[in-house]
Amino acid sequence: MSKQPSSYLSSKLEGRPKANGSGNGIYSLEPINKGELVAVFGGVVYEWDAFIHLSDRDRSLCIQVEDRHFLVPRPIGEGDYVNHSCNPNAGLSGQIGLVAMRDIKIGEEVCFDYAMCDTMPYDEFECGCGHANCRGKVGGNDWQKPELQKKYAGFFSPHVQRRIDAQRAEHRAFERAASSAKVGGFASAAPTPVYK
Numbered sequence: 001m002s003k004q005p006s007s008y009l010s011s012k013l014e015g016r017p018k019a020n021g022s023g024n025g026i027y028s029l030e031p032i033n034k035g036e037l038v039a040v041f042g043g044v045v046y047e048w049d050a051f052i053h054l055s056d057r058d059r060s061l062c063i064q065v066e067d068r069h070f071l072v073p074r075p076i077g078e079g080d081y082v083n084h085s086c087n088p089n090a091g092l093s094g095q096i097g098l099v100a101m102r103d104i105k106i107g108e109e110v111c112f113d114y115a116m117c118d119t120m121p122y123d124e125f126e127c128g129c130g131h132a133n134c135r136g137k138v139g140g141n142d143w144q145k146p147e148l149q150k151k152y153a154g155f156f157s158p159h160v161q162r163r164i165d166a167q168r169a170e171h172r173a174f175e176r177a178a179s180s181a182k183v184g185g186f187a188s189a190a191p192t193p194v195y196k
């Protein structure tokens with residue numbers, strides 16, 4: 001069996017332990033331009049029912065790729081060390097690609113926001129990203145937050161984007177129904193013309 005990691009990490013980055021000792025991260029070795037591909041995740045896909053029985057480590061290293069499907073790295077590589085941040089410099093391109101959301105300088109840790117791919121409660125944690133806008137707890141429903149939907153427009157995984165689109169369509173349908181009920185109410189209250 002090949003020892004090559006299932007993920008790809010751009011040669012402009014390296015995976016290494018974080019300076020504060022809290023695990024690993026990926027760091028830029030060269031400047032990276034906005035839009036540039038930094039990593040592509042790979043591995044084995046598990047359905048939810050099997051996935052929830054995997055180890056904590058497997059679950060924390062995976063990426064959710066569909067409503068009930070999860071990609072777990074086999075074998076693990078540096079490209080799987082990408083951490084969450086509430087103020088990320090990278091976002092998703094499709095289900096498994098990671099691209100720079102802005103220009104990234106040498107030495108920066110490259111992170112994305114797990115709200116871009118997560119819709120299930122499989123890896124909820126207290127966030128220690130340290131940014132002023134840190135939301136504290138990272139959970140499976142964070143994609144529903146309007147401010148995050150706006151901030152990460154174009155960087156959500158397709159399955160999350162479908163949910164956002166469905167939520168918006170539902171909201172619009174509700175608004176239409178509410179406004180037509182109003183118009184109907186006024187119409188029925190209006191005097192009915194009588195023709196002789």
Ligand SMILES: [Zn+2]
Nearest residue numbers: 086127129134
């Ligand atoms: Zn945070």
